[in-house]
Amino acid sequence: MTAKPGPEAPRIVPVVLSGGSGTRLWPLSRESYPKQFLPLLGPHSLLQETLLRVADRARFAAPIVVCNNDHRFLAAEQLRALGLADARIVLEPMGRNTAAAVAAAALLLARHDRSAVMWIMPADHHVADLPALHAALAAAANAAVAGLLATFGIRPARPETGYGYIELGDALPSIPGAHGVARFIEKPDAERACAFLAGGRHLWNSGMFLFQVGALLDEMTNHAPEVVAAVEKALDGAETDLDFLRLGASGFAQAPSISIDYAVMERTARAAVVPCDIGWSDVGSWATLWEVGAKDKDGNVTDGNVLLSGSRDCYVRSTDRIVTTVVGAQDLVVVTTDDAVMVAPRERAQDVRQIVEMLRTSKRPEAVLHRRVYRPWGFYESLHDGNRYQVKRITVNPGAKLSLQKHFHRAEHWVVVNGTATVERDGETILLRENESVYLPLGCVHRLENPGRIPLNLIEVQSGAYLGEDDIVRFEDSYGRD
Amino acid sequence: MTAKPGPEAPRIVPVVLSGGSGTRLWPLSRESYPKQFLPLLGPHSLLQETLLRVADRARFAAPIVVCNNDHRFLAAEQLRALGLADARIVLEPMGRNTAAAVAAAALLLARHDRSAVMWIMPADHHVADLPALHAALAAAANAAVAGLLATFGIRPARPETGYGYIELGDALPSIPGAHGVARFIEKPDAERACAFLAGGRHLWNSGMFLFQVGALLDEMTNHAPEVVAAVEKALDGAETDLDFLRLGASGFAQAPSISIDYAVMERTARAAVVPCDIGWSDVGSWATLWEVGAKDKDGNVTDGNVLLSGSRDCYVRSTDRIVTTVVGAQDLVVVTTDDAVMVAPRERAQDVRQIVEMLRTSKRPEAVLHRRVYRPWGFYESLHDGNRYQVKRITVNPGAKLSLQKHFHRAEHWVVVNGTATVERDGETILLRENESVYLPLGCVHRLENPGRIPLNLIEVQSGAYLGEDDIVRFEDSYGRD
Structure with missing residues (x-):
């Protein structure tokens, strides 16, 4: 876990901050399934992209992923899919912004090695030019070894008003590629942003940082001691739960909710910045995805089951189950999931937040959940809500086991369609093969397990007067749920 | 079936032409479920709206509905829902345009009463002002009784280039409200259409006609004898099938595919026109539905599970299962069904035909079928296509029965979720109640029946290497299907 400096360069500990829960990519992102877990720009999710950047164990130590407790099974599953058995997942009981998350990783590392160099990376950004990134990293590493807190400053491509800026200080003569920081600047208005772009001395703050654990903790203790104190307490009270920490x-709740920029970077005298041009994007809205996506001859970016006719400069994305078609349109964003469609002019794509707010206010599930809901044992997906009945598809991972449970208001039929199930029903154990079914009467105590080596798929037909997820009594659970 | 003239006015026989299969309202309309069967402007389909206009049996005889053989169960079901037990459904074995359809109804009526007055109405138009329609009808009836072939000419509201026009002749002194016809004019270009609108002597051809059976047949025999001859032969070879004729x-196939306008109206010297203002619309595109729909304060027309934010003058329609949202847009059409989304600027809405053509070329089902497929016994709906399995919801109408059948490549599980089923399985008869299930192994001979008084809903889980609808051997069928 600790970074052992090699003969020439220190081995760097990647710290991936995965706490965000953005709404600007609704309906693909949901409160329970935020942006970093989505495969937005290729086969891997943004979290996975981030981890793959630091997969070379000759240069990087095992990563630490700091994420929200609610997303732990999602994060674990995505790490597992990459075969990252050595990664460590630190769970935040509640969101407390980036200062507390960075402090948690730093204090954890400090137990073994205060000289370890940690690379803070948001889990939900995209970097197109990896060689340029690694060149910038080399410069930042030199700064970190010299005791500085290094940031990565992106040369602006447009007069963006949505980002914070860093004003470039003098070049640091002993560290090629690195500069001092004149100051950090909050999101500017359009006029200032244009001046920044023209002047050439302002950079976007990418949210990535590189520093030695000790240097960071010294500065944080100076400038934001209440964060350090609260997170120390949270670490003292931490519990190991399955593979999670x-x-x-109670400790973590006391940490003020502030950013690492505000808590440390804007206050320290030891900040350095590495100007770079790495094809960086914060993937902040559907419009961004159009900007960075591969365009057809008419300037459209499409993904999934999409058909266009006479349309230009559109971003269109669709679930496979539904064909999404756009006729004669220009500059539109159209995104279709299994339960929602979002249409907006590209330049208004950020306003999707208004829709999410409306959905939240009316307590509609589309704000929070996808139709497919992930669980520690796999996932389920609602196929049909009928009158006094409901049909679900359930997938159980090999070796996984649901809780021992019963329902007061529904009976269930299970039909195995792929794989093999072990079903416990009122004490009896039944082995269910493909194309076999079992009936679970109302009130019976039952449990489902996949004893096999391939995923188990079954169709569940529920019948009853009340079919809510909360009609469940759990007697025993492998995943510590009530 | 024949129209018996009352003491003052003739009782009119409505003849509803339901042969169309428009694609301009895709994805709601499909080849197998065209526009006239859709509830586009209220709780009733356009066909039902049309039939409800002539529901008063004191003034109208039982209607004749002429429709395509493929749509017979749809038409029958929609008539049944209105309680129209006396309507007669005439099936066209193939589409042959309106002249042959009108001839079929006329020849059928002529067997009993050549003086009957028939009112030809397209099944897929909307009329907002029914009192005005009935006033126009009274004038047209006087013209028909005088031996004329009356059309309904709509006063144009805009310089429409998509319709045929009628140039007004002199007023007929003996028939208040009716005029002679100077001539029929094919779809004009924009300049001519503007001139027509300004001149005030041109009317839209609504496709509705009123004439005596004998008068129509005389004129058709004069001007399009090959239509009459072919349809005579088709009637001689007609078969009664359940409630259908x-x-x-072989006879019908010989009829030339021409419109009644072209075959008779444009050639006869006996044409008359009743100018009217009846809130008519041909519901020809999604843009039309916006025009005739009830608008919110921002000019949007919405239907179904729709959420808008900052959008104006849009038409948005959604299935209940999916929330369709539009943010910051103007003048858009967005239509969502269970399997397709269509987005277009309102003024390009007609171009949806290009998408339908693309889908057809690539033989995709979305051009033809809805996810819900209607059958004589009810309907089924695909809920999920999996790997070697498929989940369907099946609804069987009270008293209805599927064919006795078997499959070579799939086994089936049936779970009854509402109602009661009688299942025949290899000679055994099983009564299945709500929340009970049955297994149908591959190759077994089986049949499903709803013996009850309420609809039967069941969930079917199919397992097998091949799950196509064509893996079926039918041994016996109540609906004459192979």
Whole structure:
């Protein structure tokens, strides 16, 4: 876990901050399934992209992923899919912004090696030019070894008003590629942003940082001691839960919710910046995805089951189950999932937040959940809500096991369509093969397990007067749920 | 079936032409479920709206509905829902345009009463002002009784280039409200259409006609004898099938595919026109539905599960299962069904035909079928296509029965979720109640029936290497299907 400096360069510990829950990519992102877990720009999710950047164990130590407790099974599953058995997942009991998350990783590392160099990376950004990124990293590493807190400053491509800026200080003579920081600047208005772009001395703050654990903790203790104190307490109260390290809630709750920029970077005298041009994007809205996507001859970016006719400069994305078609349109964003469609002019794509707010206010599930809901044992997906009945598809991972449970208001039929199931029903154990079914009467105590080596798929037909997820009594659970 | 003239006015026989298969309202309209069967402007389909206009049996005889053989169960079901037990459905074995359809109804009526007055109405138009329609009808009836072939000419509201026009002749002194016809004019270019609108002597051809059976047949025999001859032969070869009259295919196939306008109206010297202002619309595109729909304060027309934010003058329609949202847009059409989304600027809405053509060329089902497929016994709906399995919801109408059948490549599980089923399985008869299930192994001979008084809903889980609808051997069928 600790970074052992090699003969020439230090081995760097990647720290991936995966706490965000953006709404600007609704309907693909949901409160329970935020942006970093989505494969937005290729086969891998943004979290996975981030981890793959630091997969070379000759240069990078095993990563630490700091994420929200609610997303732990999602994060674990995505790490597992990459075969990253050595990664460590630190769970935040509640969101407390980036300062607390960075402090948690730093204090954890400090137990073994205060000289370890940590690379803070948001889990939900995209970097197109990896050689340029690694060149910038080399410069930043030199700064970190010299005791500085290094940031990565992106040369602006447009007068963006949505980002913070860094004003470039003098070049640091002893560290090629690195500069001092004149100051950090909050999101500017359009006029200032244009001046920044023209002047050439302002950079976008990418949210990536590189520093030695000790240097960071010294500065944080100076400038934001209440963060350090609260996170120390949270680490003292932390519990290991399966493969997770869950920070203590009472301690962590006391941490002020502030960003690492605000808590440390804007206050320290030891900040350095590495100007770079790495094809960086914060993937902040559907419009961004159009900008960075591969365009057809009419300037459209499409993904999934999409048909266009006479349309230009559109971003269109669709689930496979539904064909999404756009006729004669220009500059539109159209995104279709299994339960929602979002249409907006590209330049208004950020306003999707208004829709999410409307959905939240009316307590509609589309704000929070996807039709497919992930669980520690796999996932389920609602296929049909009928009158006094419901049809679900359930997928159980090999070796996984649901809780021992019963329902007061529904009976269930299970039909195995792929794989093999072990079903416990009122004490009896039944082995169910493909194309076999079992009936679970109302009130019976039952449990489902996949004893096999391939995923188990079954169709569940529920019948009853009340079919809510909360009609469940759990007697025993492998994943510590009530 | 024949029209018996009352003491003052003739009782009119409505003849509803339901042969169309428009694609301009895709994805709601499909080849197998065209526009006239859709509830586009209220709770009733356009066909039902049309039939409800002539529901008063004191003034109208039982209607004749002429429709395509493929749509017979749809038409029958929609008539049944209105309680129209006396309507007669005439099936065209293939589409042959309106002249042959009108001839079929006329020849059928002529067997009993050549003086009957028939009112030809397209099944897929909307009329907002029914009192005005009935006033126009009274004038047209006087013209028909005088031996004329009356059309309904709509006063144009815009310089429409998509319709045929009628140039007004002199007023007929003996028939208040009726005029002679100077001539029929094919779809004009924009300049001519503007001149027509300004001149005030041109009317839209609504496709509705009123005439005596004898008068129509005389004129058709004069001007399009080959239509009359072919349809005579089709009637001679007609078969009664359940409640339908199916025209003979070999005879009907010989009828030239021409419109009643072209075959008779444009050639006869006996044409009359009743100018009227009846809130008529041919519901020809999604843009039309916006025009005639009830608008919110921002000019949007919405239907179904729709959320808008900052959008103006849009038409947005959604299936209940999916929330369709539009943010910051103007003048858009967005239509969502269970399997397709269509987005277009309102003024380009007609170009949806290009998408339908693309889908057809690539033989995709979305051009033809809805996810819900209607059958004589009810309907089924695909809920999920998996790997070697498929989940369907099946609804069987009370008293209805599927064919006795078997499959070579799939086994089936049936779970009854509402109602009661009688299942025949290899000679055994099983009564299946709500929340009970049955297994149908591959190759077994089986049949499903709803013996009850309420609809039967069941969930079917199919397992097998091949799951196409064509893996079926039918041994016996109540609906005459192979």
